Amino acid sequence: MSNxxxxxxxxxxDEGRCRRCGECVRGCGFGTLAFAHGAWKDxxxxxxxxxxxxxxxxxxxxxxxxxxxxxxHHKCVQCHYCVSHCPEGAVSVQPNPLAYRGNHHWRxxxxxxxxxxxxxxxxxxxxxxxDKAYFSYFDHMxxxxxxxxxxSIDPLREPMELRTYLGARPDGLELExxxxxxxxxxxxxxxxxxxxxTPLVFPAMSYGAISLNAQxxxxxxxxxxxxxxxxxxxxxxxxxxxxxxxxxxxVASGRFGVNPGYLxxxxxxxxKIGQGAKxxxxxxLPGEKVDEGVSQTRMIPVGSDALSPAPHHDIxxxxxxxxxxxxxxEATEYSKPVSVKIGAVHNVAAIASGVARAGADIxxxxxxxxxxxxxxxxxxxxVGIPVEMALAAVDDRLRQEGIRNHVSxxxxxxxRHSGDVAKAIALGADAVALGTAALIAMGCRLCQxxxxxxxxxxxxxxxxxxxxxxxxxxxxxxxTNLIRGWSLELKEILGALGLNAVESLRGSRLRxxxxxxxxxxxxxxxxxxxxx
Amino acid sequence: MVPAAxxxxxxxxxxxxxTSAAAATISPAGRNRCRAVAEHAGRPGALKxxxxxxxEGMVRIPSGCAIxxxxxxxxxxxxxxxxxxxxxxxxxxxxxxxGGFAAxxxxxxxxxxxxxxxxxxxxxxxVDTEENLRRHFNVAQSELIxxxxxxxxxxxxxxxRYFVRPVREDGADGLWEDDDYVTAFVMTVNREVPGAFVxxxxxxxxxxxxxxxxxxxxxxxxxxxxxxxxxxxxxRFPTNTPxxxxxxHPLGVLDWSVVHNGEISSYGVNKRYLEMFGYCLELQTDTExxxxxxxxxxxxxxxxxxxxxxxxxxxxxxxxxRMDDRERELYTALRRVYGSAMLNGPFSVIVAFQxxxxxxxxxxxxxxxxxxxxxxxxxxxxxxxxxxxIAGDLDEVGSIRAGEMAVARLEEGVVV
Numbered sequence: 001m002s003n004x005x006x007x008x009x010x011x012x013x014d015e016g017r018c019r020r021c022g023e024c025v026r027g028c029g030f031g032t033l034a035f036a037h038g039a040w041k042d043x044x045x046x047x048x049x050x051x052x053x054x055x056x057x058x059x060x061x062x063x064x065x066x067x068x069x070x071x072x073h074h075k076c077v078q079c080h081y082c083v084s085h086c087p088e089g090a091v092s093v094q095p096n097p098l099a100y101r102g103n104h105h106w107r108x109x110x111x112x113x114x115x116x117x118x119x120x121x122x123x124x125x126x127x128x129x130x131d132k133a134y135f136s137y138f139d140h141m142x143x144x145x146x147x148x149x150x151x152s153i154d155p156l157r158e159p160m161e162l163r164t165y166l167g168a169r170p171d172g173l174e175l176e177x178x179x180x181x182x183x184x185x186x187x188x189x190x191x192x193x194x195x196x197x198t199p200l201v202f203p204a205m206s207y208g209a210i211s212l213n214a215q216x217x218x219x220x221x222x223x224x225x226x227x228x229x230x231x232x233x234x235x236x237x238x239x240x241x242x243x244x245x246x247x248x249x250x251v252a253s254g255r256f257g258v259n260p261g262y263l264x265x266x267x268x269x270x271x272k273i274g275q276g277a278k279x280x281x282x283x284x285l286p287g288e289k290v291d292e293g294v295s296q297t298r299m300i301p302v303g304s305d306a307l308s309p310a311p312h313h314d315i316x317x318x319x320x321x322x323x324x325x326x327x328x329x330e331a332t333e334y335s336k337p338v339s340v341k342i343g344a345v346h347n348v349a350a351i352a353s354g355v356a357r358a359g360a361d362i363x364x365x366x367x368x369x370x371x372x373x374x375x376x377x378x379x380x381x382x383v384g385i386p387v388e389m390a391l392a393a394v395d396d397r398l399r400q401e402g403i404r405n406h407v408s409x410x411x412x413x414x415x416r417h418s419g420d421v422a423k424a425i426a427l428g429a430d431a432v433a434l435g436t437a438a439l440i441a442m443g444c445r446l447c448q449x450x451x452x453x454x455x456x457x458x459x460x461x462x463x464x465x466x467x468x469x470x471x472x473x474x475x476x477x478x479x480t481n482l483i484r485g486w487s488l489e490l491k492e493i494l495g496a497l498g499l500n501a502v503e504s505l506r507g508s509r510l511r512x513x514x515x516x517x518x519x520x521x522x523x524x525x526x527x528x529x530x531x532x
Numbered sequence: 533m534v535p536a537a538x539x540x541x542x543x544x545x546x547x548x549x550x551t552s553a554a555a556a557t558i559s560p561a562g563r564n565r566c567r568a569v570a571e572h573a574g575r576p577g578a579l580k581x582x583x584x585x586x587x588e589g590m591v592r593i594p595s596g597c598a599i600x601x602x603x604x605x606x607x608x609x610x611x612x613x614x615x616x617x618x619x620x621x622x623x624x625x626x627x628x629x630x631g632g633f634a635a636x637x638x639x640x641x642x643x644x645x646x647x648x649x650x651x652x653x654x655x656x657x658x659v660d661t662e663e664n665l666r667r668h669f670n671v672a673q674s675e676l677i678x679x680x681x682x683x684x685x686x687x688x689x690x691x692x693r694y695f696v697r698p699v700r701e702d703g704a705d706g707l708w709e710d711d712d713y714v715t716a717f718v719m720t721v722n723r724e725v726p727g728a729f730v731x732x733x734x735x736x737x738x739x740x741x742x743x744x745x746x747x748x749x750x751x752x753x754x755x756x757x758x759x760x761x762x763x764x765x766x767x768r769f770p771t772n773t774p775x776x777x778x779x780x781h782p783l784g785v786l787d788w789s790v791v792h793n794g795e796i797s798s799y800g801v802n803k804r805y806l807e808m809f810g811y812c813l814e815l816q817t818d819t820e821x822x823x824x825x826x827x828x829x830x831x832x833x834x835x836x837x838x839x840x841x842x843x844x845x846x847x848x849x850x851x852x853x854r855m856d857d858r859e860r861e862l863y864t865a866l867r868r869v870y871g872s873a874m875l876n877g878p879f880s881v882i883v884a885f886q887x888x889x890x891x892x893x894x895x896x897x898x899x900x901x902x903x904x905x906x907x908x909x910x911x912x913x914x915x916x917x918x919x920x921x922i923a924g925d926l927d928e929v930g931s932i933r934a935g936e937m938a939v940a941r942l943e944e945g946v947v948v
Contacts, residue, residue, distance in 0.1 A: 150795035150877050151898055158896055163849050169869050171809075172833035181859040184836055190865050399808050405869070498797035498878075500895060503871035510800030 005115050006098050007073035011082070017090035020067055024082035024091050029456035029466050030449070032075040033082060035068065077447040081456035113377070124377040125284075127450030127460065129277055129369045129414055129436055132381050137388035137521070138420045142530060144511040146498040153500050155491035161501040162487055164431055166201075166268070166408040167193025167337040168361040191361060192337050193408075194248070194268050196431055197226030198487040199502055200421065202479075203364070203412045203433035204250050204272065204341065206232025208285045208294045208306060209373030209450065210439075212239065214459045216472035217442060219243035221479030225487075228267055230433075233283055233308060235297040236262055248339065251328065253282055254308025256298040260331060268362065269328045270339040271321070273312070276370025276413040279343025279384050283308035284374040289453040291462040322358035329359070337361035337408075344368060344390030344413065345383075349397035356398060356407045363407050364433065365390050369414025371436045373460055374451030387413040388427060392525045395428025395507060404428075404507075418489035427525065428507040434482075441482040442475040597781075597793035598625035598746075598767040598914045601882040602922065603889045606908040607946040609637055612755025614922050615763035620747035621921045622767060622914055625793075630768030630780035631749040632741025634789035634884060635760035637948040639736050645672055645695040646714050649732035649739060650721075651777050652690040657727030664725070668717060669696035677740075677753070684748040689729075689777055693738070711786055711831075718785055722778075723814055729778040734787030736948065737886065741766075741780040749780075761948055764884050766791040783819040787886045790823045793914055794899045797877030805872035818879070825873050826883055837890060841937040843870040845895050880932070882912055887948070889940045897934035904929040910940035 011032060013024075025033045073096070082091045100108045113124050146152040153160070168191040178185030202218045209232060216239065218229040223246045230248040231240075235257015240247065249266030251258050263269055274280060285294075285306035295302040315321050325338050339362035340355045342348065352363050367387020372380065391411050398404035411424050412433030421432045440446065443457035450460035458470035490502070499505055513530040514522045522529060600618040604610065615633060639647050648665075652658045665671065677691040698713045708716075718730045732739035737760070740753040746767040750756075766781040782789040796802065796818040803813050803821060809832075811824045822844075829840045843866045852863045867874070878898030883890045891912040893901045904911040906923035913919045916929065932938050942948065 146797065150797050153896070159848050159850065161849055165868050172829075173835065173865055173869050175835060175839065177836075181855075181862055182836065182838055182842075184839055184862070186862050186865055188865065188869075190868060193868065399804060402808050404808060405872075498795075499876045501871075501874060501876060503867075504798035504801055504874055504876035506801060506872065507804050508798065508800035509804070 005074070005112060007076065007096050008112075009076040009078045009093050010073050010096050011071035011076050012092045012094065013069050013071070014088075014090040014092070015068075017088040018069060018086075019088055019090075020069065021087065022069075023085050023087060025069060027081045027085050027456060028075075029079070029081070029454035029461065029463070030075045030077055030452070031072070031454075033069055033071050035070075077449045078445070079447040079449070079456050080445045125374055125451045126377045126380055126448050127371070127373055127375070128446055128448040129371040130381050130384075131446075131448070134368075134386065137386055137517070137525065138416075138423055140515050140517050141388070141423050141512050141525070141527065142515055143419070143422055143426065143493060143497065144513070145496040150498045152498050153495040155488075155495040158495070159500060160491040160494055162198040162490060164196045164199040164502060165193040166196065166339075166362050166410065166431060167191050168407060169405045171402075171405055192335055194228055194337060194362075195226070196228065198483060198490070199425060199429075199431040200225075200483055200486060201227050201248075201410060201431055201433045202229035202438050203366070203370075203410075203435040204230040204232040204248075204270065204275075205435055205439075206234030206250075206256075206283075206285070206373070207237050207297055208232075208234040208256075208289055208462070210460050211455075211458055211462060211467040211470060212237055212293060213467050213470040213472045214439075214442060214475065215240060217470070217475035217479060218438065219247060220472060220476035221483065222246040224476065224480045225483040227483065230270060231257075231266070233257075233272060234285075234294065234306075235299070236265065237293060237297045241265065250341075251324075252308050253310070253312040254298075254306060256300065256306060256308070263328060263331050266336065268337045268339055269332060270341055270362075270364065271312075271324060271328070271360075272341045273315070273321070274341070274343030274345070274366070275372060276343045276366030276368050276384055276387065277372035278375040278379045279345050279366075280310060281375070281379055282310045284451070286374065286451060286453065289462045291464075294462055318354045318358055321355065325359040339364055339410070341366060343370075344385045344387050346385060348385070348390045349393040352394040353397050353401055353403070356401075356403050360407055362410060363394070364410040364412065365394055366433075367391075367411065367413025370412055371439070372450075387411050388424070389521075389524055391424060391427045391429055392509075396526060399507075418486040418493065421486060422490060422493045422505065423512060425502065425505050426508050426512045428509075430506060434486075437482065438479055441478045442470065597769060597791075598622035598918070599765070599791040599793050599880065599882055600913040600918050601762070601764040601791070601884065601889050601891070601911070603762040603884075603910045603940045604908050605910060605940060605943050605946075607637070607761045607942050607948045608908065609759040609761050611757070611759050612750055612763060615765045616747050616750040616755060618911075618913060618918045618922050619750075619765035619767050620745075621918045623745065623747070625769060625914060626745060626767030627769045628745045629743060629770050630741070630766075631744055631746030632739060632766050632780045632782050632791075633746070633750060633753075633755060634732075634737065634739045634764045634782045634784070634791070635755070635758055636737040636762040636787070636884065636886060637760040638738055638758045639695070640948070642672065642695040643736040643948075645697055646710075646733055646735055647738055648694045648696060648718075648730055649677065650692045650694070651729045651731060652692060653727035655690075657725060658690065658692065660725050661721055661728045664717070664721065665694065665696065667699075668713075669694075669698055671696050678757070679752050680754050682748060682752050685742065685744045685752045688742060688752075693732075715785055719812060719814075723812060731778055731783075733785055734789075734886070737787050737789075739782050739784065739789060741782065742777045743780060761942075762884060762889055764789060764791050764882050764889065779815065779817070781817075781819055782884075783815065783817065784823045785827070788823055788826060789884050790819045790826075790881060792819045792822055792879055792881040794818065794879030794881070794894065795877055796821060796875050796879060798875060799877075801872050802875065819881075822875065822879075822881055822883065825875070829870065829873065837888070837939065838937065839866065841890065841892050842866060842935075843873055844875045845892060845935040845937075846870075846874055847935060848895070880914065887942045891932055891938040893932045893934060893936060895935040897932075901932045902929065903932060903938045908943075910938075912938065912940075 174187040175184040222229040233252030244265040248268045250270045252272040287303045287305045340360040341364035344367045368384030408430040411429045455461040458467045509526045512527045673695040829835045879894045880899040880901035902916045904919040904926040905928040911919040
């Protein structure tokens, strides 16, 4: 049956341009391109049909077999590695124009998945984030700007502040008269916090899901930009120890790589409860991606699947979470903030409120567009809610409860540009995490095949000949550039809003307007319609 | 607690927990009510004040302004002519759609009583308010605020004043400070009694304001007949026609009054921050936000006044990073904890309360503010001319720098 599945993409080689250098053949992580395969068939057909003599066949083979690049279209995932690396511009990839009988309900993707499952009896796996055409609230919100009555501020000429602290804050400060500055001595001792020079972070992407080189790039960029990355649930490779001050260490249900040294090393500790791409289910690292390095860092055997359980086996209720939070605080001697990451689900506001009351210092809310290394397609595409809605609801609830200041809010899940960042901050986020965008900056083309471990770009793979392509310095530079670019744009947006510090945008729903949103959605988002 | 009577709005307000420093939050019931009222107010046909959808509280109205303030640090009282001359000098900074004054030390004979100034738009409003008032206060004096008819002043509401003392027979003494009790009453009336508005509620001080040019408002209220040791004034240039006397400035609660020139670009953040501490921002004005922020930080959290100013217009991180350890720790804490209280955007503001007057400018000085000194007089104003018109040969004159403040206080031992 599998042969009946038509290829999704067609790879075309321009014979006239191709100079047979083999860059594409070596480059494809999925084995799509090869010398010879088609030419060999040609030669055989000469032998069969033309009754040609053996000398003639060998001549044909010599002439063609090693000298033509042919594609097995079925294997192409449209990652563009071949296209990007062909020095002659001879490779192109197109969607297979094969026509299906038009059917709005039974679209080709559903037919193909049914065929796949009829063949294998398995779950359809996928990577990256939800790609379905769900409504985007980001695309239906617009930001304000100053005109006349309050002046805009020019970030090229005036200071513009993006510095952000992640951590718990008290409701107020206690000061007492004394010999301090301005005759006041600070009595309140502030809880530990993570300082960010710009309100952006790299979210959890584990060593295992992504390559060590990709993590090195993230770590170097985080240090260079004064932000943080997150180890994900795969532990911390010792090569990254020098960057530990710019890394949040994650504790997930599999507890991979967790030990006291790991906890104390990071800038903060994050408990992963859920993930936007797959709320309610655990991690899936296929054995193919567990090589020596991953094995040692995660403390599991080489080649074994690393399947972290859906719930933490010591957290079956909110009070259990509280115990783990305080266990981690004890383990780190209350020197680091503890973050809790939850997927955006229907009841996210109440959950976040519980998490805040359980003692978390930071809450990360991951929306349904959030990425993953591997998840069942059925979960990725159909579970969870948009991060805009989740964020608005969480921020509202925490304010209603009067505990918004007790936690910092980080949101992630499909943040595409600085406009999304600004809108998220105006909805109430303290900082915004960019995961998929960071991978894209390193070369990712969103082929969604992360779970195969074949990533041609060397990002979501552990195969040495693929991972070595990703130069951590070069990729770190790309990431640094991206953070810098978005930060500059954020400053422009703040300036246009007449603000010179990002905290003056945080939660300012008044500076957002909805365009084309129904009343019910405006109410959840807490914003007015444009023109009002 | 206040005895529960179904019609008594203050009784509902009394369910709010007493506001005490750091731990102050508002009960869910109180918050929901706040929202319900806001939604109620936003519905056509259910407006608090009938038929005026464009007034403060219904929409946000940006304004340009003139401000001015005079104080005698020796507590010597003088009449309203000087401040009127000062604000009149900046006539073109306002457009006749709002003017007002706050005067301190004008009611020495009632110095221990709260002086409530009210606007009534309907006779029923007065009946409803007074019913509430007499339930919760001993009213020592109840009278019309004297005015002088002027062609320049259009239709005015009924202006009434009461000198009152809270009745504490409800056993609420242990739970409520007098100030909180009065604040709750003011907020309740303003929110829930149609056609009534309390625009002044301090002791030994009064706010006088309305729709018109400030110099006309001064004559209308006969301010030359009052004597105070400290006066602040405001002339308003709103971008549309509020036409409502309550929307004029100064705004404030208790003996706090705020006059302000600017537009706070961070209004939305500040508003939601204050709401978390139980404040209901009814008027959608920056001035209200400033008044409440001073109340929260200074009165409730006990932050010294000059550090309140530093929290509202904080130094830049670049400057903080250069400070010595102790100073850096303090300012970092201020910014981390009170980041949402930061006033961002252009403003110059004068905040006055019994015994002190504080001038504050925004972080990058986007609005003018000049201060001067002449003998025991401290003067502040949007323009130097507004100061010089009162005292030509000043001992000192200067601008308040970006993010800086000027404080004038009564001298030690002066009683007003």
